[in-house]
Amino acid sequence: MEVPACAGMTVPPFIRMTVNLLGVLARISYAAFMRETTDEQLMRQYAKGNAQAFDQLYARHRGALYRYFRRQVNDEATANDLYQGVWEKIIHARKKYRPSSPFTAWMYRIAHNHLVDHYRRSKPVTHIEMDTLSDQKAEPGEQAINEQQRELLQENIAVLPAEQRNTLLLKLETGLKMEEIASVTGTSRETVKSRLRYAVDKLKRSLVE
């Protein structure tokens, strides 16, 4: 928000500085407002045509959603396709979104259905090549035992049955309640609980061993 310089007209430095300061303050307050805005409000704003609202929403959820796919399918390209496909669906369905349901649950319901469609199109992944799971490079300086544990955890998550892995990742990545996970996956709360219990027990056993 720079003060425009008109030909043949000199703007006093004081006014120029004041206007620039006001611009900076406006940007800071807008950013603060966007930070405080809930996902549901941002999605509504985006549906009304505010592209910046989508930017904010995307920044909030990009990592978790990406990891959700990345750890469901062992192929990075497939994970990228699935991830992009879900966002495309969200963009197209922006006017169908109703703020009565939490945005996160709505988004992961789309993601879950997208993943199920992917499984239906391709062969269901029941066994994952363990070698490919070791491609992740550890951060330098980390302790060897931590690195081993992380790799082990990641490998064990990857070999979980698809439903258990899906439920566990929804829980770990999004923090959704069991009822919300049940709504996302189209199952009952008891089913979610059961899947989580099985997944957690398997991981605990594998980590102890």
Added chain:
Amino acid sequence: MNSIHNNGPDDKLLNDDIEKLDQAYQQLSSEEPPELLDQAILSSAHRAVEKNDHWLDFGWIHGLTTAVVVVLAVSIILTQRQPVDLDENGLSPADVRSLGQTRKAESEMSGKMREQRVDDLRANKSMLAEDALLEEKIMRANAPVEVMAASPAVAEFADEPVASGAGEIEIDAVKKDADKITVARSSLSAEDVQLQAILMLKQAGDDSWKTELKIFIENHPDYPIPEELKN
């Protein structure tokens, strides 16, 4: 990251395990989507909204069009379903209008018929005059035959029809005329005949024509009276 939602001791145990697992999970390498993928998704989102903006520019037209269509449809339905106000005779305005048109047409028709009847009467009058003339001719035509029959000299010819001559030709012509008049008379109505009789009474100087006319008017109040009988 995860909040605990207890619905029983079993849930609490599970949530404790999940919390521990979550702590380990958060230490996993946090993969992020590639930057190119981010840019592609964000530009797609912006494009969708930009297209949407153009669409919104015409959104009010759609609203207005819908409102106009609805108003028109409702007004048509209400007009069709509007209850008909009946007058004291139980007739709707539409019935009254059509009745008025019918009456007007009837009055025009009766006026024409009246004129037609007056014309018919005039024609009848002239026909009656011809009739009288014809009767006179017949009388005249028959007279020589009677005279001839009465004369002993030509008595033998009286039983035979006249074979030739002006008298026979004249009788044929008169008979043809009489047939025409009979046909014309058969087309007249009884009222016309009555009026003709009254007219003849008047012409004959019989005062009873007034009484007859009065009776006729009482019986047929709407029937047109010829000008000759009105005086």
